[in-house]
Amino acid sequence: MLRKQWIAPLLAAPLILLFAIFFVVPFIEIMRVSFSGAGGVMAGLAWLWTSPVVGIVFLNTLQLALSVTVICLVVGYPAACFIALQPESRRGILLALILLPFWTSVLVRTYTWSVVLGREGILNASLIWLGLADGPQRFMFTPLAVHLGMVQILLPVAILTLVGVMTELDAGLVRAARVLGASPARAFWHVFLPMTKPGLVAAAMLIFILSLGFYITPALLGGPRHRTIANLIDLQVHQMNDWTNAAAMALVLLATTIAAVAVLRWLVPDRSLYGSAR
Amino acid sequence: MTGISRRDLTRLALGGSALLLPGVAGRAWAQAATITVNGSGGSLAKSLERIYEKPFTTQTGIGVRATAPVSLAKLKAMVETGNMEWDLTEMGGADMIEGVKNNWLTEIDWSIVDPDAKLPAIARQKYGMVTSTFSTVIAYRTDKFGGKAPKSWADFWDLKAFPGPRALQDSPVQNLEFALLADDVPADKLYPLDVERAFKKLDQIKRNVVTWWSTGAQQVQLLVDGEAVMGTVWNGRVPPLKKEGKPVDIIWNGGALQLSYWAVPKGAKHPKEAMRYMATRLDPVKGAELVKDSPYPGFAPGLIEKLPEDVAKMLPIHPDNVQVQYTFNPDYWSEHRPKLSERWAAWLLA
Numbered sequence: 001m002l003r004k005q006w007i008a009p010l011l012a013a014p015l016i017l018l019f020a021i022f023f024v025v026p027f028i029e030i031m032r033v034s035f036s037g038a039g040g041v042m043a044g045l046a047w048l049w050t051s052p053v054v055g056i057v058f059l060n061t062l063q064l065a066l067s068v069t070v071i072c073l074v075v076g077y078p079a080a081c082f083i084a085l086q087p088e089s090r091r092g093i094l095l096a097l098i099l100l101p102f103w104t105s106v107l108v109r110t111y112t113w114s115v116v117l118g119r120e121g122i123l124n125a126s127l128i129w130l131g132l133a134d135g136p137q138r139f140m141f142t143p144l145a146v147h148l149g150m151v152q153i154l155l156p157v158a159i160l161t162l163v164g165v166m167t168e169l170d171a172g173l174v175r176a177a178r179v180l181g182a183s184p185a186r187a188f189w190h191v192f193l194p195m196t197k198p199g200l201v202a203a204a205m206l207i208f209i210l211s212l213g214f215y216i217t218p219a220l221l222g223g224p225r226h227r228t229i230a231n232l233i234d235l236q237v238h239q240m241n242d243w244t245n246a247a248a249m250a251l252v253l254l255a256t257t258i259a260a261v262a263v264l265r266w267l268v269p270d271r272s273l274y275g276s277a278r
Numbered sequence: 279m280t281g282i283s284r285r286d287l288t289r290l291a292l293g294g295s296a297l298l299l300p301g302v303a304g305r306a307w308a309q310a311a312t313i314t315v316n317g318s319g320g321s322l323a324k325s326l327e328r329i330y331e332k333p334f335t336t337q338t339g340i341g342v343r344a345t346a347p348v349s350l351a352k353l354k355a356m357v358e359t360g361n362m363e364w365d366l367t368e369m370g371g372a373d374m375i376e377g378v379k380n381n382w383l384t385e386i387d388w389s390i391v392d393p394d395a396k397l398p399a400i401a402r403q404k405y406g407m408v409t410s411t412f413s414t415v416i417a418y419r420t421d422k423f424g425g426k427a428p429k430s431w432a433d434f435w436d437l438k439a440f441p442g443p444r445a446l447q448d449s450p451v452q453n454l455e456f457a458l459l460a461d462d463v464p465a466d467k468l469y470p471l472d473v474e475r476a477f478k479k480l481d482q483i484k485r486n487v488v489t490w491w492s493t494g495a496q497q498v499q500l501l502v503d504g505e506a507v508m509g510t511v512w513n514g515r516v517p518p519l520k521k522e523g524k525p526v527d528i529i530w531n532g533g534a535l536q537l538s539y540w541a542v543p544k545g546a547k548h549p550k551e552a553m554r555y556m557a558t559r560l561d562p563v564k565g566a567e568l569v570k571d572s573p574y575p576g577f578a579p580g581l582i583e584k585l586p587e588d589v590a591k592m593l594p595i596h597p598d599n600v601q602v603q604y605t606f607n608p609d610y611w612s613e614h615r616p617k618l619s620e621r622w623a624a625w626l627l628a
Contacts, residue, residue: 052624219492223489238349241351
């Protein structure tokens with residue numbers, strides 16, 4: 001018989017092994033090769049500091065990730081509520097509808113937006129036909145286009161995470177609040193919302209981290225101001241041939257991701273985040 | 279007592295492998311090696327397979343495996359990890375300079391590739407052979423300017439005569455040259471670039487450039503979708519669209535004439551076979567056939583003469599077109615690119 005304390009590590013072993021082989025080892029190797037040039041790590045970090053571009057792009061990336069996260073949560077929360085309140089059979093269908101676009105290639109979905117938002121696209125044609133616009137409006141290469149593209153891709157992550165938490169809740173607690181005289185709004189604010197906090201934090205964390213690494217969508221739908229750190233890394237690797245700078249930026253991106261996780265775990269102590277909400 | 283002795287078993291095993299051996303030996307003889315040739319893929323890869331790769335394998339027994347895409351980063355990674363997958367790779371002009379500078383390439387044995395020195399000197403370089411020429415040119419929508427057609431970079435900048443959104447590449451490379459041409463700098467006096475003047479000229483048009491493209495597929499998509507009415511493209515992208523009846527055309531005037539190479543990476547496993555394969559690019563008949571699919575001709579002697587005039591006119595090395603383009607200088611960019619790219623990125627963000 002296995003001792004109880006061995007079971008958890010054993011169950012996690014395949015995953016840890018996978019990550020060690022396909023993430024940790026290549027990561028260390030890339031860092032070693034990248035920083036083996038003249039100056040090493042310090043040259044890369046010094047460049048980050050002196051470049052007129054990196055700081056701005058980094059802030060733009062953070063800002064973009066943050067606004068996309070907020071929009072996903074605001075839009076996703078009511079949708080998740082609605083789905084969680086449905087009877088189980090219908091919930092399955094609704095979740096399948098949410099998952100359908102999730103399985104479609106990001107590149108395809110990003111290009112599709114240019115069909116909708118383009119100068120000669122569906123939206124402009126409709127506006128002109130309805131008499132709401134005199135000529136083609138500019139939607140492509142604007143913040144609107146980037147946010148639409150990214151939110152559409154990441155929204156399923158928000159909804160799925162939130163539905164998971166909401167269906168696990170003890171619905172009796174909300175009923176109890178109502179029976180004891182709380183208004184629907186009060187029952188929501190003081191009972192339902194706090195119970196879904198772990199879901200909100202988990203969804204926020206996932207979306208924020210995924211947004212930080214976004215690359216194709218901002219490049220195709222956005223303007224120069226929407227270039228992300230990932231775009232800059234690509235530029236350094238493929239155009240400038242400077243792996244030291246690219247690796248330095250990758251390190252900063254990794255550090256930011258770890259920091260984001262740390263902050264969120266500090267906001268919500270881990271038990272309620274990973275355990276069941278009940 | 280056992281029915282079969284150990285000796286019987288050994289004999290049986292030997293007999294078995296003897297049966298297998300002819301197959302193995304036969305294949306090894308028929309196909310001395312398989313070379314891996316890295317190119318840009320896409321529809322061009324199919325033409326290359328039909329015109330060059332298959333006949334070469336039939337003739338020599340050397341197999342050809344095509345890979346894509348062209349990437350200097352990949353070349354660097356393979357050389358530095360000692361894990362060379364390619365025997366031959368396509369390279370752009372600036373990449374070629376980087377490759378030579380960093381010692382990532384093998385010297386070409388011209389006695390194998392071109393023993394009779396049929397190629398012009400420009401195509402015979404120490405570490406590479408010019409396989410094709412291409413040009414970054416202005417493309418425009420023929421239906422957007424009331425029958426008028428832009429003729430130069432000055433017209434590209436002229437938003438009154440030719441109104442509408444523009445598209446340029448997200449890179450200082452060539453865009454600085456284009457800006458200087460628009461500012462009336464003669465094509466033969468471009469280098470070294472007057473960077474201040476170029477950026478000042480670019481300021482005039484920055485607001486009207488709706489997007490800064492980064493991939494080849496984007497350039498024409500932007501025009502076809504009407505996102506831009508004028509933009510830069512690689513010359514080969516437009517003829518197929520014209521054939522489909524799309525209202526687009528290109529202007530050769532002010533185009534950036536560039537060379538594309540074949541090189542053998544350092545550590546390639548079959549350099550001799552790769553160089554034998556390189557030699558097939560000297561055949562003008564094959565070259566003429568390839569150019570019909572893709573207007574990026576090399577310097578195979580007698581190529582232009584083999585083509586009908588309407589096809590020849592669509593090539594960057596047609597004498598009429600050579601006259602009006604400028605010759606792109608990869609040396610300049612190899613030296614100044616890091617600094618100028620940084621400035622470019624900052625300029626775009628400002």
